[in-house]
Amino acid sequence: MAGRQDAFPAFDEMGAGRHCRGQYDLIRSWIEETAADALSLKRREAELLFRRIGITFAVYAEGGDPERLIPFDIIPRVLDRAEWELLSRGLVQRVRALNAFIRDVYHRRDILRAGHVPQELVLHNEGFRAEMQDFDPPQGVYTHVAGIDIVRLGPRQFCVLEDNCRTPSGVSYMIENREAMMRLFPDLFARHRIAPVSHYPEELLETLQSVAPANCDHDPVVVLLTPGSFNSAYYEHSFLADEMGVELVEGADLFLDDNIVYMRTTEGPKRVDVIYRRIDDDFIDPLTFRADSTLGTPGLFNAYRSGNVTLANGVGAGIADDKAVYRYVPAMIRFYLGEEPILDNVPTYCCWTREDLGYVLDHLGELVVKEARGSGGYGMLIGPQATREQLSAFAAKLRAHPENYIAQPTLALSTCPTFVETGIAPRHVDLRPFVLSGKEIRIVPGGLTRVALREGSLVVNSSQGGGTKDTWVLES
Amino acid sequence: MLSRTADSLYWLARYMERAEDVARIVMVGHRMASMARSLENPGNEWHSTLIATGCEQGYLAKYPEATAALVIDYLVRDPDNPSSIFSCLETARRNARVVRTALTVDMWDALNETWLKTRDAGGAACDRERLLELLEWVKERSLLFSGAYANTMLRNDAYYFTRLGTFIERADNTARILDVKYHVLLPRHEGVGGALDYYHWQAILRSVSALRSYHWVYQERLKPWFVAELLILRPEMPRSLLSCCEQIVRHLELLAEAYGGLRGECHRIAGDMHARLRFGRIQDIFQSGLHEFLVDFMERSIMLGNEISKLYLK
Numbered sequence: 001m002a003g004r005q006d007a008f009p010a011f012d013e014m015g016a017g018r019h020c021r022g023q024y025d026l027i028r029s030w031i032e033e034t035a036a037d038a039l040s041l042k043r044r045e046a047e048l049l050f051r052r053i054g055i056t057f058a059v060y061a062e063g064g065d066p067e068r069l070i071p072f073d074i075i076p077r078v079l080d081r082a083e084w085e086l087l088s089r090g091l092v093q094r095v096r097a098l099n100a101f102i103r104d105v106y107h108r109r110d111i112l113r114a115g116h117v118p119q120e121l122v123l124h125n126e127g128f129r130a131e132m133q134d135f136d137p138p139q140g141v142y143t144h145v146a147g148i149d150i151v152r153l154g155p156r157q158f159c160v161l162e163d164n165c166r167t168p169s170g171v172s173y174m175i176e177n178r179e180a181m182m183r184l185f186p187d188l189f190a191r192h193r194i195a196p197v198s199h200y201p202e203e204l205l206e207t208l209q210s211v212a213p214a215n216c217d218h219d220p221v222v223v224l225l226t227p228g229s230f231n232s233a234y235y236e237h238s239f240l241a242d243e244m245g246v247e248l249v250e251g252a253d254l255f256l257d258d259n260i261v262y263m264r265t266t267e268g269p270k271r272v273d274v275i276y277r278r279i280d281d282d283f284i285d286p287l288t289f290r291a292d293s294t295l296g297t298p299g300l301f302n303a304y305r306s307g308n309v310t311l312a313n314g315v316g317a318g319i320a321d322d323k324a325v326y327r328y329v330p331a332m333i334r335f336y337l338g339e340e341p342i343l344d345n346v347p348t349y350c351c352w353t354r355e356d357l358g359y360v361l362d363h364l365g366e367l368v369v370k371e372a373r374g375s376g377g378y379g380m381l382i383g384p385q386a387t388r389e390q391l392s393a394f395a396a397k398l399r400a401h402p403e404n405y406i407a408q409p410t411l412a413l414s415t416c417p418t419f420v421e422t423g424i425a426p427r428h429v430d431l432r433p434f435v436l437s438g439k440e441i442r443i444v445p446g447g448l449t450r451v452a453l454r455e456g457s458l459v460v461n462s463s464q465g466g467g468t469k470d471t472w473v474l475e476s
Numbered sequence: 477m478l479s480r481t482a483d484s485l486y487w488l489a490r491y492m493e494r495a496e497d498v499a500r501i502v503m504v505g506h507r508m509a510s511m512a513r514s515l516e517n518p519g520n521e522w523h524s525t526l527i528a529t530g531c532e533q534g535y536l537a538k539y540p541e542a543t544a545a546l547v548i549d550y551l552v553r554d555p556d557n558p559s560s561i562f563s564c565l566e567t568a569r570r571n572a573r574v575v576r577t578a579l580t581v582d583m584w585d586a587l588n589e590t591w592l593k594t595r596d597a598g599g600a601a602c603d604r605e606r607l608l609e610l611l612e613w614v615k616e617r618s619l620l621f622s623g624a625y626a627n628t629m630l631r632n633d634a635y636y637f638t639r640l641g642t643f644i645e646r647a648d649n650t651a652r653i654l655d656v657k658y659h660v661l662l663p664r665h666e667g668v669g670g671a672l673d674y675y676h677w678q679a680i681l682r683s684v685s686a687l688r689s690y691h692w693v694y695q696e697r698l699k700p701w702f703v704a705e706l707l708i709l710r711p712e713m714p715r716s717l718l719s720c721c722e723q724i725v726r727h728l729e730l731l732a733e734a735y736g737g738l739r740g741e742c743h744r745i746a747g748d749m750h751a752r753l754r755f756g757r758i759q760d761i762f763q764s765g766l767h768e769f770l771v772d773f774m775e776r777s778i779m780l781g782n783e784i785s786k787l788y789l790k
Contacts, residue, residue: 051592229574242577253480264479266633266788267735 010412011154012426013077023080023474026191031075031417031424039074042184043419046072049180071467072177074184077416077429077449084195084473087150087158087433088443090342093333095146095435098165098320100336101329102142105319106132116331121324126373129281129316131288135305138211139439142314144276145204146435147171150343150447152414159344159411161430163329165321166313167278170448170468171434172236175200175243177448177470193475195445200434201243204276207438211310212273220273222246223263225254227279227295237278251279256299261309274310275300281315323372323406324350347409351402360407361398364391367407368458369398382458384410413458416469418451428452430460431471445473481575482637483789488571489625489641492587495564496618497649499611500683501529502551502561504656506607507679509544511672522547524659528652531559548607561614565594580628583621590617633734636727640784643727647720648777650707651770653683657700658767677703684715704766705758717773718753724780725750731788742783749776 015021020028031039050069079087104111105122106129112119122128147168149161178197182189205222212220226237228250241248253263254272262269277284283293288301303309319325327348330341349356349367360367369381381394398405415426433447449469450460460466505525523542526532531550534557539546554560558567569591572579579587622642629635657676677698681687686706693710694702708717725746732739761769 229570234573238573238576247478247481248577249478250480253478264790266477266479266482266637266731267738 010426010428011152011414013152013414013416013429014426023078026188027076027078027417030188036423039419043074046074046180046184049183050176070173070462071453072180073418073451073453073467073469074181075417075419075424076181076470076472077431078472078474079446080474081476084445086156086342088445090158091148091433091435091443092441093337093339093342094148094160094163094329095143095437095441097329097333097336098146098163099141099143099437101332102165102314102317102320103140104336106316107134111332111335114335116335117325117328121322122319125319125322125325127316127318127322129319131301131305132314132316137314138213138307138310141211141312141437142317143320143435143437144207144211144312144314146313146437147432148435150431150433151346151411152429152431153412157344159346160329161346161411162323163321163326164432165317166280168432168434169233169236169278170432170450171200172239173468174434174444174446174448174471176239177468181470192472195473195475197444197446200444201240203436203442203444204240205244205246207436207442208274208276208310208312210438210440211312213307213310215307216273221271222274222276223249223254223272225249225251225275225277225279225284227251227283231278233278240276246276251284251294251296254297254300256297256303259299259303259306259308261297261300261303272309274312276312281318284311284315323348323370327406346411349407351398351405351407356407357398357402360405361395364395364398366410368410369394369405369407371404372406373404380459382410385456385458410458413452413460416449416451418453418467418469420453420455425455427455428458428460429469446471477578477633479789481578482633483785484571484575485578485634485637486641486784486789488568488575488587489638490645491564491568491571492618492621493642493645493649494559495561495568496615497645497652498529498551498559498561498564499614499618500649501525501653501656502548503608503611504528504653504679504683505547506611507682508656508660508676511675511679521660524656525551527659528656529559530652531557545604548604552607552610562594565591565614565617578634580624582624582628586617586621586624590621633731636731636734637788639727640724643720643723644777644781644784646715647717647724648774650684650715650717650720651773651777653680654704654707655767655770656680658770673700674698680707686713686715689713701758701762704761708761708769709753709756709758718750721746721750721753728784738787740783740787742780742787745776745780745783749773749780 013021014024014028047069050072101111111117112122143165145168147164147170149164150158151161152158174197208222209220222244223246224237224241224244226234226248228234231237238248247263249263254261255264256262257269261272261275263272279295282290284296285298285301286293286296287298300309301315304311304315327345327350330345333339333341349360351357351360360369365383365386367383369383371379381390383391386394413428413430416429417424418427420427429449429451431447431449433443436442449471450462451467451469452458452460453465453467462468502525505521509521520542522544526535526542526547529551535542535547535550538550538556550557550560552561555563557563569587572584572587576584625635625638629638657680660676677700678687681690681698681703684707690698690703690706693706693712706713706716710716711718711722713719728743728746732743
């Protein structure tokens, strides 16, 4: 692996050259002592396994297979206990601050008045929901499930790349990847002490139960609201509902009577107390938000505001995962918690300010430029990998609509050994841990590691050909 | 349970059963057509197969006349035909995906693997030589699915709805298979009771895997009214209309018990259909016309389906 030329000299999580970091000792000897064709056989087995279970991921706007598999890489990514402790403290801190920010934005707006976050950025943001003003959700929680995207730049340097406070997905892969590894490599597994992840659905259920409406005087009935089986994350919706033992409902399965939410069952109406909704704000209630939405339930928002049902995540939580608001998260941590951020932010340039736009245009060849409101890795420019024509075309787009873009330095994402066509080679990875907030904050150790399978590529999104790995947090 | 979940389970079972049933009807068509050929009597077997599967209208909108190759393709593979075997398997799997959480792992495996295989074969025209092999495979997959759910599902409302789907579809199918015989014209010199007529009845029995059962029950050569009696009125014949109606009544009752005595029009219709069969006599049925009897039965079973849907599935 040593001596490979890479445009982005990156931190190798296993250790470069002959040096091997402690937590990878057993993995490295396992790779060395297992024949390449045995590994390749296991990889095919893994694919069959996933196909049979039906774990698939649909990619929009693509003529291909509507039930494509996300490639699963059989070499795990390993974090030791100390690394995880650091990450975990940083995540709890960050999510507490994000939640405090959302609460503040829909109440007194202290942080805006103190001048730490520009007012127009929040109030004119499309993620801002004026309908939420002065509403107090149960336990004051908005970000019940947050997915925080982390990249690693050095041994102790973890940066947050993105916060996902709306409806982050991917947790089913975290659980299924572990299942697959345990089935495929029981021996390798037995040689490590790995923190389990399979109890995530129970943790999620308890989190959801803990935020039932204050007036709920019975065991809260929780449901998972999905846009339906054509949604790209439908597998995950059904998986989580099944593992939690709750009903998987669509908008049309719910109805309102006297401001109370019921689901239609074969025995008649049944009251619903907590809705884990995997539908965006825009679509949950045609009476309050988009009138043309057929995915939601008319009247749902009013019942929520009246405190008769809890929506998780809270409506309007998207204001905190805006790519421009992201820049101010360290300020939020200082303002609300009076602490220094444990996890770094990536420097971010907002192209709608004259100063930043100038800088971005001058340094386009070094930067990554993203749409401020895009997701899934669509429509982004990676300066160092772009041709001269692409750069000048993008510069024109930037000048025409600077308000749509942010830019960040091109990061040397850490690499992990990965099984690819030519054998085993380092590939860039990120990490999405899932943070649960209810009465308390909980994190299942690990998360979803995404890997850019193309050589040299820095884009890990599954919609752009990224794969996933099992993520191990070692107990000792 | 969610009404939508019940609805999907019910239709999932119906479509799986329908895939098997269409396979069985195509087998009858195939057998009758090959006999006609061997007796040098080209007949209208394939056209009657279309009528029996209820696909005549859709087919004639697409093709001018019924030829063996086109009818087989239309009934087995054609994605434009919602009742083609492949379409049924796809619809079943789509419903299954919607209610993944209500299925056992074995049910899902049976459905999903069937669908994966048909999807892989889906584009290819179906090979006449291998037609019977394919039809046998469809039958096997459907039997595997029935076995999987009969052996692994909890005995609760989800199971009762799945059962209802299976038996309503099966009753309809048995009626349709019998009715094929009505639509096949015998050539002028081949009278009723002749060799061809005899083979037709035999093909019908074979298609519902009941040829041996016939001999066990009647111990004499095939007679039309006995074949009809076996498939309509005999309680020991698992695909007979009576057996299916017994199961329908039973599972509707189990639902009523599970839901605190809630009953509706569907319970009355099912009870009425059951009583007619339970106390019916084959000579009366033949007297007023077998075809008319079967058409009447199919209409009632459509009404029953609508009422079940009204009470539970909406």
